[in-house]
Amino acid sequence: MTSITLNNVSLVYRLFEKLTLSAPGRRRSALGGNIAKSGTKQVVQALDGVSFELKAGDRLGLVGPNGAGKTTLLKVLYGIYQPSGGTISITGKVDALFNIHIGFRPEATGRRNIVLRGLISGWTAAEIEEKMEEIIDFSELGDFIDLPFKAYSQGMAARLAFAAATTLEPEILLMDEWIGAGDASFQEKAKRRMDELAEKAGIIVLASHDDALIRRVCTKKLTLRAGRVESLA
Amino acid sequence: MIAALNGAFDDISKAMRLHRVWIALAHEDIGDQHRRTTLGPLWMLVNYFAFVGTFAFVFVTKDASNPSYIAYVAIGMLVWFYLTETITMSVSLFQREASFIQGTTLPLFVYVMRLTMQCIIRAGYSLAGCVLILLLSGYGINTNWLLSLVGLLLLILATPAFVVVFAFLGAFFPDSEFIVGNLMRVGMFFTPVFWVYSGQEGVQEYAYHWNPFTYFLEGVREPITAGIFPGHSLAVTGYFCLGLWAIALLLLGLYRKRIVFLI
Numbered sequence A: 001m002t003s004i005t006l007n008n009v010s011l012v013y014r015l016f017e018k019l020t021l022s023a024p025g026r027r028r029s030a031l032g033g034n035i036a037k038s039g040t041k042q043v044v045q046a047l048d049g050v051s052f053e054l055k056a057g058d059r060l061g062l063v064g065p066n067g068a069g070k071t072t073l074l075k076v077l078y079g080i081y082q083p084s085g086g087t088i089s090i091t092g093k094v095d096a097l098f099n100i101h102i103g104f105r106p107e108a109t110g111r112r113n114i115v116l117r118g119l120i121s122g123w124t125a126a127e128i129e130e131k132m133e134e135i136i137d138f139s140e141l142g143d144f145i146d147l148p149f150k151a152y153s154q155g156m157a158a159r160l161a162f163a164a165a166t167t168l169e170p171e172i173l174l175m176d177e178w179i180g181a182g183d184a185s186f187q188e189k190a191k192r193r194m195d196e197l198a199e200k201a202g203i204i205v206l207a208s209h210d211d212a213l214i215r216r217v218c219t220k221k222l223t224l225r226a227g228r229v230e231s232l233a
Numbered sequence B: 001m002i003a004a005l006n007g008a009f010d011d012i013s014k015a016m017r018l019h020r021v022w023i024a025l026a027h028e029d030i031g032d033q034h035r036r037t038t039l040g041p042l043w044m045l046v047n048y049f050a051f052v053g054t055f056a057f058v059f060v061t062k063d064a065s066n067p068s069y070i071a072y073v074a075i076g077m078l079v080w081f082y083l084t085e086t087i088t089m090s091v092s093l094f095q096r097e098a099s100f101i102q103g104t105t106l107p108l109f110v111y112v113m114r115l116t117m118q119c120i121i122r123a124g125y126s127l128a129g130c131v132l133i134l135l136l137s138g139y140g141i142n143t144n145w146l147l148s149l150v151g152l153l154l155l156i157l158a159t160p161a162f163v164v165v166f167a168f169l170g171a172f173f174p175d176s177e178f179i180v181g182n183l184m185r186v187g188m189f190f191t192p193v194f195w196v197y198s199g200q201e202g203v204q205e206y207a208y209h210w211n212p213f214t215y216f217l218e219g220v221r222e223p224i225t226a227g228i229f230p231g232h233s234l235a236v237t238g239y240f241c242l243g244l245w246a247i248a249l250l251l252l253g254l255y256r257k258r259i260v261f262l263i
Helices: A071-077 A108-122 A125-139 A140-145 A154-165 A182-200 A211-217 B002-017 B019-034 B042-059 B067-091 B098-103 B108-136 B143-172 B176-190 B203-210 B212-225 B231-255
Strands: A004-015 A034-038 A041-054 A059-063 A085-091 A094-097 A172-176 A203-207 A220-225 A228-232
Touching: A004 A203, A041 A071, A041 A085, A041 A203, A041 A220, A041 A228, A041 B002, A059 A071, A059 A211, A071 A085, A071 A094, A071 A172, A071 A203, A071 B002, A108 A140, A108 B019, A140 B019, A154 A182, A172 A228, A172 B002, A203 A211, A220 B002, B002 B108, B002 B231, B019 B108, B019 B231, B042 B067, B042 B108, B067 B108, B067 B143, B067 B212, B098 B108, B108 B143, B143 B212, B143 B231, B176 B203, B212 B231
Parallel strands: A059 A203, A059 A220, A094 A172, A172 A203
Antiparallel strands: A004 A041, A004 A085, A034 A041, A220 A228
16 A cells, blocks of 8 residues: 655755855855754754655645755655654655656667666666657657757757656656646646646655645645645645 | 665665666767767777877887887786776766766666776777787787786776775765876876886885785786786785775765765
8 A cells, every 4th residue: 555654754964065265154055954053063954853644645745935845855755865863654666756857868869868767767678668669659759769869959858858757657756846848739748647647646745836736736735844844734 | 884784785786786777878978978989989999009009119118019018018008097097987976976866766886887887898998909919919818818817807896896985085075086186197107007117126116015006907917928826916906805895885885875965
């Protein structure tokens, strides 16, 4: 049964300060949690005592100002950041859509980029083979698929990246903003794909500044401020 | 300590299962570097010939066609180029892989193996050139070459450990990219790559005996150029590898999850 349980999760990391001529008082960033002192070291408290439970069918919207900890929380859920405290229990296959362009190489063809993207996503050779035509069809790139990625227009590159990134069968889907790509007609197709993806996933966690989108897609809303849960509704 | 080592072995075993990822990425890296050139990766072979030829031409004084010196330089350059490229590229490894490290859950050792693979592929071109030079110099293939392979194998086994240690050094201390780069450039003159040690005293004596790279070189070179089993060199290289791997495993175990906050 797909589920996510976070119990008092915190993330504290040491701030490695670069040499700067700025006065010490001006080095603090207004973004990204709380900066505090721990002995002689500066540390960032990116998440502080975050707890919630999600079960199959839940769609959680993460909201809050820049630096509230939305992306950090997504990366903790995905396993990129290891929490400093608390416990996380996740049941189900987790996929994430953070940066759809990751791993794309300008010199490689579109087809080769699909293979590389598949390998990075942990697909087997058979899965890559199976998804190849679906991705090419969805991207509508036609013969361009065998040209180098650098020859693509921005819209074409976005179509391929979107098609490859959203060919997932996740049980838990983590998204940092809703993804759209390409021209108006492709945008509509992309919207349908995202809706389908959301429909298929057991649990969705979506970080966004778009309140209307959160209301449309999500069933729960968690507001973060300075790394702490302000409200969960 | 045990938990750290378990973490390191876990990361390594996950990365080895993803071997198709780092092999594919390493091939793409090599291909990208030469994609628009006429000779493609053969440029690596040309570079190797150019260096060996220059050193052989400049430093052979008595007999310009001295085959033993040419073989000495050819093997020395092969090993030194491999070491210097591995180490200098390792220092900036995590910076280059920042988007992957911050956006995927691939084990850190995948990036280590990606660079290791790249260095091995590049060295493969130099190795082809080296074998050609040895054959042209009159060093026919014989059983001594097998002993030389032991030295090469140790070198390859040490490579991921070199990459891990220097990649962490670069992540914790970014200035090391320039320091290590300069040291490796200078290091060529303190390592018997092109000069021959024959009992001299002073700097050359220290540079020969107290330089770990000497033993990596001699482990590969002595069987072919001197026809002897390089027991001492292989033993020193073996112990050095063990020490290096111990440090690499500890670094990987203790800090692999912190790298994402450092880059």
